[in-house]
Amino acid sequence: MGQEHNLAIFRGLVKFKSNTQKIWGVLIFLSIVTAVEVVLGIYKPEMLEAHILGMKGLNWIFIILTIVKAYYITWDFMHMRDETPGLRRAVVWTGIFLICYLIFILLQEGGYVFEVYKDGFITRDF
Amino acid sequence: MSTTVATAGAEGKTWAGGNEPLKASYGKMMMWFFILSDALTFSGFLAAYGFSRFKFIQEWPIADEVFTHVPFLHGQELPMIYVAFMTFILIMSSVTMVLAVDAGHHMKQQKVAIYMFLTIIGGAIFVGSQAWEWATFIQGDYGAVQTKGGNILQFGKYVDVEGEQKFKRVALADFVNAAETPRVQHERKNGLWFTDEGTLPEYSINDVVKGLKSHPEVLVRTQLINEEGQKTVLTREASLEAIQKNGKRTVMGANLEVNEYGSPLFGDFFFFITGFHGFHVFSGVVINIIIFFNVILGTYERRKNYEMVEKVGLYWHFVDLVWVFVFTFFYLV
Numbered sequence: 056m057g058q059e060h061n062l063a064i065f066r067g068l069v070k071f072k073s074n075t076q077k078i079w080g081v082l083i084f085l086s087i088v089t090a091v092e093v094v095l096g097i098y099k100p101e102m103l104e105a106h107i108l109g110m111k112g113l114n115w116i117f118i119i120l121t122i123v124k125a126y127y128i129t130w131d132f133m134h135m136r137d138e139t140p141g142l143r144r145a146v147v148w149t150g151i152f153l154i155c156y157l158i159f160i161l162l163q164e165g166g167y168v169f170e171v172y173k174d175g176f177i178t179r180d181f
Numbered sequence: 182m183s184t185t186v187a188t189a190g191a192e193g194k195t196w197a198g199g200n201e202p203l204k205a206s207y208g209k210m211m212m213w214f215f216i217l218s219d220a221l222t223f224s225g226f227l228a229a230y231g232f233s234r235f236k237f238i239q240e241w242p243i244a245d246e247v248f249t250h251v252p253f254l255h256g257q258e259l260p261m262i263y264v265a266f267m268t269f270i271l272i273m274s275s276v277t278m279v280l281a282v283d284a285g286h287h288m289k290q291q292k293v294a295i296y297m298f299l300t301i302i303g304g305a306i307f308v309g310s311q312a313w314e315w316a317t318f319i320q321g322d323y324g325a326v327q328t329k330g331g332n333i334l335q336f337g338k339y340v341d342v343e344g345e346q347k348f349k350r351v352a353l354a355d356f357v358n359a360a361e362t363p364r365v366q367h368e369r370k371n372g373l374w375f376t377d378e379g380t381l382p383e384y385s386i387n388d389v390v391k392g393l394k395s396h397p398e399v400l401v402r403t404q405l406i407n408e409e410g411q412k413t414v415l416t417r418e419a420s421l422e423a424i425q426k427n428g429k430r431t432v433m434g435a436n437l438e439v440n441e442y443g444s445p446l447f448g449d450f451f452f453f454i455t456g457f458h459g460f461h462v463f464s465g466v467v468i469n470i471i472i473f474f475n476v477i478l479g480t481y482e483r484r485k486n487y488e489m490v491e492k493v494g495l496y497w498h499f500v501d502l503v504w505v506f507v508f509t510f511f512y513l514v
Contacts, residue, residue, distance in 0.1 A: 074283050082276045086269065093265040096245070096513045104410070114514045121509040125502055132279045132498045134491075142203040146213050154224040161228040165235030172236070181330040181427050 061136045064127075081131045088120050212492045216499045219461075223503050226457065227510055230450045240332075240404035242443035243412070244512050250317045264512050267310045268504065271462075274303025275501040278469075282494045285487025290476060293490060297473040300497065304466040311459045318451065321434025324353035325441040326389055328427035333443050337414070338398045348402070348414055353431060356399050357384045357392035386428040393424055404443045451511065458507055461500050468493050 062071045064081065071077035095103070095113060103113040130136045135143055172179065203210060234241050245260040252263070281296035326334045337350040364385065365371075367378035384392075393399055401420035405413045415423060432441045440448035472493050481487045 074286075075280065078276055078279050078283065082272065085272055089265065089268055089272070092509075092513060093261050096261045117509050117513045121505055124505050128275065128498055128502050128505065132275055132501075133495055134282075139202070139204050142205055142210065142213065145203075146217050150217050150220050153221055154228075157221075157224060157228045158231065161232040162235055165232035166238075168236045169238055173239075179330055179332065181328060181332075 059137065060134070064131065077131060081127050085124055085127060088124050092117060092120055206488060208492055209488065209495070212495045216495060219499065220503075223454075223457075223506070226450075226454050227506060230454060230510065233444075233446045233450065237444050237446070239406050240443060241406075242404075242447045243406075243410075247318070247442045247447075248314070248512060250322075252313060261512065263310070263314070264508060267307060267314075268508050270303055270307050270310065271501050271504050274300045274307070275498050277303060278494045278497045282487075282491045285481070285490040288482075288485075288487070290479065290482050293481075293487060294473065294476045297469060297476055297490070301466055301469050301473060304462055304469065304497075308459060308462050308466065311455060311462075315452070315455075318448075319434050319436065321432075321441050322352065323350045323441065324384075324431060324433045326386065326424060326428045327430050327432050327439055328423075329429050330427065331445075332404055332427075333432065333441060334423055334428070335402045335412075335441070336393075336399055337402055338400060348400075348411075350402075351399055353384060353389070353392075353433070356396040357388050359384055360388050382431045382433065384431045386424070386430060389428065389431060390421075390425055393421060454507060455511070458500070458503055461503065465493075465497050465500050469497065 060074045060077070062074065062077050063069065064071075064077065064084075069080065071080055095116065099113060103111070103116065105112050107115060129147075135147070171177070205213075248264060249258040249260045250263065251257070251259045277296045277299040281293050281300060284292035284296060323335065325336070328334060335350065336353065336356070337348050339346045340349045341347075364381065366381050367373075367376075369375075369377060393401075397417065399420070400417060401415045401423050403413045403415060403423075407413050432439050434441060435448040435451075437445075437449055437452060439445050442448070472489055475481060475489065476487075481489060
C-alpha cells in the first residue's frame with residue numbers, strides 16, 4: 056500500500072515524524088480537550104455563566120470544543136486529511152449544511168412552542 | 182457494436198473510463214457515504230432532543246444532578262467522572278483502531294491482530310459501562326412525586342455545610358413510612374381477567390403526606406429553574422399544599438413513561454439516543470470481531486491489502502465521533 060500521510064497538524068505548527076507518532080499526539084490533544092470540558096463541567100466558573108448570543112458562555116465553549124474534537128477525530132483518525140478534496144467536500148459539506156439546517160428549524164420551533172406555553176395558552180402548573 | 186465504436190476513439194482520454202478522481206476504492210467511498218447518512222440520523226435525534234429541551238427550557242432536568250454515580254463509590258455525588266471515564270475508553274479504543282489500520286498499511290499481520298483485539302476489549306468495556314449507567318438511571322436514587330399535571334416534585338432539606346445553608350436532597354425512604362395495609366394489587370385472578378396492573382409503588386400519596394407532616398424540615402423542590410440556574414425550592418406551607426393538592430403517585434427511578442428527575446422526555450431521549458449509540462457500538466464490536474478473525478486467518482495477508490480493516494476502522498471512529506456529541510449534549514450543556 057504505502058499510502059502517503061499528511062503528518063502536520065494545527066496548520067503545520069506541529070509536524071510528526073511518523074503516522075504512529077501523529078496518532079499519539081492527537082490522542083494527547085483530544086484527552087486534554089476532554090479534561091478541560093470535564094473540569095469546566097464540574098466547577099462551572101461563575102464568570103462563564105453570562106449569556107452570549109442567547110446562550111450561556113460555558114455552553115458555547117462546550118460546543119466549540121466538541122466541534123474541535125470532531126474535527127481531529129475525522130481528519131486524523133479517519134484520515135480525512137489524506138483524502139482528495141473532492142471526497143472530503145462531498146462528505147463534510149453535505150453533512151454540515153443539512154445538520155445546520157435541521158438544528159436551526161427544530162430549535163426555532165422549540166423556542167416558539169415554549170413561548171406559546173409561557174404566554175398562558177396552556178396551563179401546566181398543577 | 183456502438184460501445185466498441187465509442188471507446189475506440191477515446192483511448193487515453195479523460196472519458197475513456199478507468200479514472201479514479203476521488204482516489205478511493207468503491208468500498209471505502211460507500212462507507213463514507215453510509216457514515217454521512219448515519220450522521221444525519223443521529224443529528225436528527227439530537228436536534229429533536231434540542232427541540233424538546235427548548236420547549237421545556239425552564240424545567241429541564243439538570244444532568245449534573247442526574248448522573249452522579251460512580252461504581253464502588255456508593256453514596257457520593259460525583260457528576261461527570263464516570264462519563265468522562267467512558268469517553269476516555271472510547272477514544273482509547275479509537276486510537277488502537279487507527280494503530281491497527283496503520284499496521285495494516287505496513288502489512289504487519291501480528292500487530293493488526295493485537296490492536297484489533299484491544300479495540301474489541303475497549304468496545305466491550307464501553308458497552309458494559311453504558312449498561313451500568315442505564316441500570317443506575319432506571320433504579321433511581323431519591324424518588325419523587327408526580328403531580329396530576331405530570332410535573333415532578335422532589336424533596337430535600339437545608340443543611341449547614343461549612344456555615345452555608347445548602348439544599349440537600351432527601352430520599353422518600355428517609356421520611357415516609359409505608360402504610361401498614363397497602364392497597365391490594367389488581368391481578369387477573371381477582372379482578373378483570375383480561376388486564377394486568379403494573380407493580381404498585383412502594384408508597385402511596387397519603388403516606389407521603391403523613392411523612393411530610395411529621396418531618397418539618399423537609400421541603401418540596403419543583404422542576405422550575407430559577408434565575409440562579411437552580412431548581413425552585415418551595416416554602417414549608419407551599420410544600421404541604423403542593424403535595425396534598427396535586428400529588429398523584431410516587432415515582433422511583435426512570436422508565437419510558439415517567440422519571441423521578443423531571444420531564445419524561447428526558448428519560449425517553451436518554452434511552453433512545455444512548456441506546457441507539459450503544460447499539461452502534463455493539464454492532465461495531467461484532468464487525469470488529471469478524472474482521473479480527475479474518476486477520477488471524479490471514480485473509481488479508483493473501484489478499485495483499487488490509488483495506489477491510491480501514492473500512493471497519495472508519496465505522497468505529499464514527500461511533501466515537503457520535504459519542505463526543507452525545508457526551509456534550511446530554512452531560513455538559
